[in-house]
Amino acid sequence: MMGVLNHLSTLLLLSLLPPALSHVVDKFSDVPQCPKFFLEGTTPNLPGILVGGTVQDQNRYKPICQKYKDTYRFATLYDTTNMIPVFSAYTFSGPPTDPRPKGQPWMIEPQLEGIDVEEMKTQHEVKVLNNNTDIGVDHQAVDTDYSATISSMDLDRGHLFPCNAAPDDATMRSTFTLTNAVPQERGFNRGRWKTMEC
Numbered sequence: 001m002m003g004v005l006n007h008l009s010t011l012l013l014l015s016l017l018p019p020a021l022s023h024v025v026d027k028f029s030d031v032p033q034c035p036k037f038f039l040e041g042t043t044p045n046l047p048g049i050l051v052g053g054t055v056q057d058q059n060r061y062k063p064i065c066q067k068y069k070d071t072y073r074f075a076t077l078y079d080t081t082n083m084i085p086v087f088s089a090y091t092f093s094g095p096p097t098d099p100r101p102k103g104q105p106w107m108i109e110p111q112l113e114g115i116d117v118e119e120m121k122t123q124h125e126v127k128v129l130n131n132n133t134d135i136g137v138d139h140q141a142v143d144t145d146y147s148a149t150i151s152s153m154d155l156d157r158g159h160l161f162p163c164n165a166a167p168d169d170a171t172m173r174s175t176f177t178l179t180n181a182v183p184q185e186r187g188f189n190r191g192r193w194k195t196m197e198c
Helices: 004-017 121-131 167-174 190-196
Strands: 060-070 071-079 084-089 154-160 183-184
Touching: 060 167, 071 167, 084 183
Parallel strands: none
Antiparallel strands: 060 071, 071 084, 154 183
């Protein structure tokens, strides 16, 4: 009985949320703000993956118009099979005006897990929205994928849209989503890659 009540309360909570301005989309052009992240508003052609703005395997690859604090910040094509981004596209407008955020937690994309929440959230925030019940995260990387106990390598979360290329604090924070991160060997990420980013 408690399980049924938990599920009903979760559905009630989700029904009270404002309707999602879906940002896991069929095409990047579905969200008018999203094409601005691509050169001349045109997505790249990746044979077998993305052609003419259309994803070839809708079950595997998901276009995401990354939304944070009610603003679309960048675009990502995400591979839900390998749980890694294919690319992230953003507009570079010069060096940031704010310092790099300290202690920013990494977020996930709830819509990839079938949760109708319009913005990226931390796993803890998703758990709270789900009546303090853990959800299965099966279509994207999570923090534990970068744990030293899981991997024999020392891996960092490497930004595809670099935090240091974002113009302001909110956009810098938005880059801390695991749908914008690839595994990078720690020494490289904190060495040559960091020098290049700066």
